[in-house]
Amino acid sequence: MNESIHPEAAMLGGSPSEPHKSQVLGLKDLVLQSMLSLVLWQSSCLSLSSTRAIDGVPMPSRYSTAGMTKMLMMRMLMMKMLLTALCGQLSPSIMAFSGKFEFESEKNYDEFMKGLGVSEDVTTKARNLKITTEIQQNGQDFTWIQSYSGTNIMTNKFTIGKESEIQTVGGKKFKATLKLENGKVVVDLPNFHQTSEIVGDKLVEIFTSGGVTYERISKRLA
Structure with missing residues (x-):
């Protein structure tokens, strides 16, 4: 399994509470x-x-x-x-991402994990993780913090349009240039595509790999 494309190891999960x-x-x-x-x-x-x-x-x-x-x-x-x-x-x-969000629902999780070659046991354990995402945004600069059941915390800082070092929840690091397209933060890798956007009071993340798409929705807490 390529750890960098694991949905629970993605750099973005999705921070001032809608200051815009x-x-x-x-x-x-x-x-x-x-x-x-x-x-x-x-x-x-x-x-x-x-x-x-x-x-x-x-x-x-x-x-x-x-x-x-x-x-x-x-x-x-x-x-x-x-x-x-x-x-x-x-x-x-430009300014809607800031806030704190908690996992609410998901679609196509099992098929996506299977496509990534993740074992059924790991898939089950990952499903039970409580994912909390906090986003702090200052213009084009982001701090994206994800907590997995409060035990594993992953923090990534990046600037839209500039190459940044991204760390996965498994500790792997790689370079990526994130973009802002039509209100969505976009990540493009050779075998992985992710978009994150705010829809109402929800953080909607869509992960695509190998032709399979997984959607995760988190509700705003603050």
Whole structure:
């Protein structure tokens, strides 16, 4: 058996508890406040446009009511585009992984283990392990901690897009470059493919090897 592709020895199991939501909301509030200030300012300009002066300073003829309205609409459109861009930068695909998760369910476990050449006895023992995963994420930097029944703890640190040293639960180490694709952390090895993503309050991991796929779902604890 190639220990590096054992599902219980995979580097990822799947850490701030969804900080992306508060950060996005903070940005939204900031942009919305700016939009409100802009509307109030433009409204003041509109109310004074008939006098052609603001604070005693003559207003150019182009600042007609129609012109001011057009400027207001253009600036609001720009602020909306800015809000969309800022929220996109902190989308769940970037910041959603942080948290602590506990094993909840799995699919196709026995067939997958059999395909890896794992004995029935080991397969049974591995099934009874209580797997807890804690993820700490800071931008593109991850710390991925897995605990197996509280006795065997495996910690891996990696940066998306950079080659990192990954250790399996069996102690084996190898080099791998992890990617972030469509909100999923992806691991690609010659005979192993793994994706990890957050779906609602679940950590969903899918392992594929030799044409057989195994899915593990963990529920969020924190």
